Amino acid sequence: xxxxxxxxxxxxxxxxxxxxxxxxxxxxxxxxxxxxxxxxxxxxxxxxxxxxxxxxxxxxxxxxxxxxxxxxxxxxxxxxxxxxxxxxxxxxxxxxxxxxxxxxxxxxxxxxxxxxxxxxxxxxxxx
Numbered sequence: 001x002x003x004x005x006x007x008x009x010x011x012x013x014x015x016x017x018x019x020x021x022x023x024x025x026x027x028x029x030x031x032x033x034x035x036x037x038x039x040x041x042x043x044x045x046x047x048x049x050x051x052x053x054x055x056x057x058x059x060x061x062x063x064x065x066x067x068x069x070x071x072x073x074x075x076x077x078x079x080x081x082x083x084x085x086x087x088x089x090x091x092x093x094x095x096x097x098x099x100x101x102x103x104x105x106x107x108x109x110x111x112x113x114x115x116x117x118x119x120x121x122x123x124x125x126x127x
Contacts, residue, residue: 001013001017001025002025002028002029003022003025003026003028003029004029005026005029005047005076005077005080006075006076006077007076008054008076009051009055011054011055011056011057014051014052014055015052015055019048022048022051022052023041023044023045023048024044026043026044026047026048026051027040027041027044030043030044046084046087046088047080047084049084049087050062050066050080050083050084050087051080053083054066060107060111061111061114061115062083062114065079065083065114065115065117066079066080066083069082069083069117069118069119069122072118072119072120073119074119074122078122081122081126082117082119082122082126083114083117085122085125085126086110086113086114086117087110089113090107090109090110090113093109094106
């Protein structure tokens with residue numbers, strides 16, 4: 001199986017792979033495409049995390065957000081990056097203690113931010 005961020009991997013096949021195998025496939029894609037990132041390991045981990053969430057289907061709002069962003073004109077790859085930017089912001093907030101881990105679903109702020117995410121808001125913030 002080869003990874004291409006412009007094509008959704010089959011969820012069952014994707015989730016059947018080991019996490020390190022998924023990460024290495026994403027790293028290989030970016031290297032092969034000549035895409036340089038500040039840290040290819042972290043970049044690949046974010047891709048894999050978002051793809052894992054997309055593979056969960058309607059269980060969480062990530063797949064719907066990705067589809068909406070693509071409908072707004074983002075490529076699938078850019079839509080993955082947009083969702084990943086929200087994910088990383090949420091993880092940073094959790095790490096700082098800004099998310100009350102005892103008050104209901106700690107992912108609720110992440111899901112709320114995904115609902116508000118648009119092509120324009122992503123471009124405005126991340127350029």
